[in-house]
Amino acid sequence: MVFQFDDLKKKTILLFISAPLVGAGIGFSFMFFAIKNQPTLGETPWRTYLNIGASDESMLQKAIRTRVGIYALPKEEVIYFMASTDSDGELLTSDQRYEVSGIAPATKIWSITLYDKDFFLSDNALNRHHFNASSLNVEQGKPFSFVVSSTPEVGNWLPAPQKGNFALCYRFYLPPASAFPINESSLPKIKKL
Amino acid sequence: MKARLIIGFLLAALGFWSYFVAYPYFIQAAIEWKISKGKNILLHSKLPTSKTPDSPNPDFIYSIAFYDLKDGDLLLTGKVPEGLDYFSIAFYGSNTLFYSIVKPDQKSDTYAIRLVKKSQRTTDNSQTVIESPSEKGTLILRYMCRNSRDLTSIAKIQEVTRLSSVP
Structure with missing residues (x-):
């Protein structure tokens, strides 16, 4: 048997190039799988991430945060809740109308913003992308509601994109100490109409 | 094998x-x-008068700078906005990770923040000093904008906010 040095060399070079690429590809898939399957808070449609800026964040957590919330602030400044489904677990879509309702939280600064499927603000004729305490004219501890729909609505209407899925981001600024741990039942409901 | x-x-x-x-x-x-328009240049987000969304969060008007401390410390100076519900200056390392935040005292008229490399601590106590864990990074000013009065106030403040090299 003749030793094929060139053949061995080629296989080794191929191994050194392909193996890290395969590993990176698995990393890429793993990150998106982890984002897609991030658990919601109990029975609510909301997901949150409270570890921003913490020293014990893992590399995976850092990469995920870069993907879904780059330049985010730590939880002492704002708590971010994201929902891409309604309260029944179905994806939010422009084909449906939704009512978002809840109790105004114990901070005067909060908002609920609509993002399109790529997490950009969606253009609309009203130039309206969110509701907050002042635009809903609601005081702390009082109930609020608004409708999300791609077609105009009477009253508090948050325009959805003309097509595709979308997501809502509930921001709770300067949360008081009493906001922790998160009370899941205090989070707004998203009900299909 | x-x-x-x-x-x-x-x-x-x-x-x-x-x-x-x-x-x-x-x-x-x-x-x-x-x-980016270059290192150490403070960029101000467009005021939300256009119907084209250009802000990641409509609660805020932003100013942002990608900094580089290679040539020395930087000094961020500006006027403290009056009457805004929220104003902060957040600092992120070269890997986008948050590492510090400054919320200037609302009782003061102005603020000055010196940004230094972590390995080059300064003994100057007259300014707020932020030690950057990396030579490069990002700083973001967030002004909460609720109404046209806030908008006017923020526009004026952005004009006088400066990021400069420390001689």
Whole structure:
């Protein structure tokens, strides 16, 4: 048997190039799988991430945060809740109308913003992308509601994109100490109409 | 064959781990490439008068700078906005990670923040000093804008906010 040095060399070079690429590809898939399957808070449609800026964040957590919330602030400044489904677990879509309702939280600064499927603000004729305490004219501890729909609505209407899925981001600024741990039942409901 | 399999597995594991380490740096570079006008230049987001959305969060008007401390410390100076519900200056390392935040005293008229490399601590106590864990990074000013009065106030403040080299 003749030793094929060139053949061995080629296989080794191929191994050194392909193996890290395969590993990176698995990393890429793993990150998106982890984002897609991030658990919601109990029975609510909301997901949150409270570890921003913490020293014990893992590399995976850092990469995920870069993907879904780059330049985010730590939880002492704002708590971010994201929902891409309604309260029944179905994806939010422009084909449906939704009512978002809840109790105004114990901070005067909060908002609920609509993002399109790529997490950009969606253009609309009203130039309206969110509701907050002042635009809903609601005081702390009082109930609020608004409708999300791609077609105009009477009253508090948050325009959805003309097509595709979308997501809502509930921001709770300067949360008081009493906001922790998160009370899941205090989070707004998203009900299909 | 067995040795090659083990080496392949180790290299794949290295690629897997490297992906997570590199990803934030890659995104930071992509954002800089897209919006930066150069290092240490303070950029102000457009005021939301256009119907074209240009802000990641409509609660805020932003100012942002991609900094580089290679040539020395930087000084951020500005006027403290009056009557805004929220104003902060947040600092992020070269891998997009948050490391510090300053919320200037609302009782003061102005603020001055000195940004230094972590290895070059300053003994100057007259300014707020932020130690950057990396030579490069990002600083973001967030002004909460609720109404047209806030908007006017923020526009004036943006005009007098400066990021300059410390001589």
